[in-house]
Amino acid sequence: MMGEDKEENTMEGKKIMKTVTFSYDDGVTQDQRLIDLFDKYGVKCTFNLNSGKAESGGPMTCNNVTVAHVKPRLDEIPRIYRGHEVAVHTLTHPSLTTLPDEEVIREVEEDRKILSDIVGEEVVGMAYPNGAVDARVVRLIRENTGVLYSRTTVSTHDFQPQTELLTFHPTVHHTEWETMFDLARQFVEMQPESQQLFYIWGHAYEFDVDDSWDRFEEFLKLISGRDDIRYCTNREAFGL
Secondary structure (H helix, E strand, O other): OOOOOOHHHEEOOEEOOEEEEEEEEOOOOOHHHHHHHHHHHOOOEEEEEOHHHOOOEEEEEEOOEEEEEEOOOHHHHHHHOOOOEEEEOOOOOOOHHHOOHHHHHHHHHHHHHHHHHHHOOOOOOEEOHHHOOOHHHHHHHHHHOOOOOOEOOOOOOOOOOOOOHHHEOOOEEOOOHHHHHHHHHHHHHOOOOOOEEEEEEEOOOHHHHOOOHHHHHHHHHHHOOOOOEEEOOHHHHOOO
16 A cells, blocks of 8 residues: 655664555635645645636535635645645536446546646546445546545544555544544554554534634644654555
8 A cells, every 4th residue: 555665764774654644625725724734744635626616615504603615716726735735526526426427537537637737747646525436436437537546534543554545445534533633642652563554634624613723733743743654645655
């Protein structure tokens, strides 16, 4: 699952066995505040964007709280996401399992091509909108698109390697606060002999819902700045 041995992945000649990566969906204006935090603590994230919904959005209600859910312009993407990875979230955020074959392919591959042109490099990652995926969708993506990995919304609550990257399950969603902090403490203390991956995901607007920006910064303080952990994007974590 992890990339090949590289000089930057060693610590005093010993291979680093622990990797942390983040994944955030929808491409909303709150991503900029989140990126400022990520950059402050030296961690990396993959942001999954809907290119067909650029400049759209407005107020949305989540858990009876109204927050902004506004997407930036396409030409703002390279600046906003500099230093992090941009990945596919389909053109318009449908549940792919409800679409005919040709629409699944179009939603995924057109988004991938547009984003690749915008960021100036081949985009190969993805997250399933609404977590909707089945065997048909996986087959269509594998056989008809340039996507090499795609994340589900099913938390594993562990750090074990996975071999099926088109149905990759994250470790934890960031709103699972107690579980996430417990996992972080376990992760920083462990001294594994095989590769372990701590994968956190969510939506940046959710921090506005419960005003949890400070709480998330405490999590970043806990997990970051350790020389026995590699901090990287999803693509880098998978060695793609």
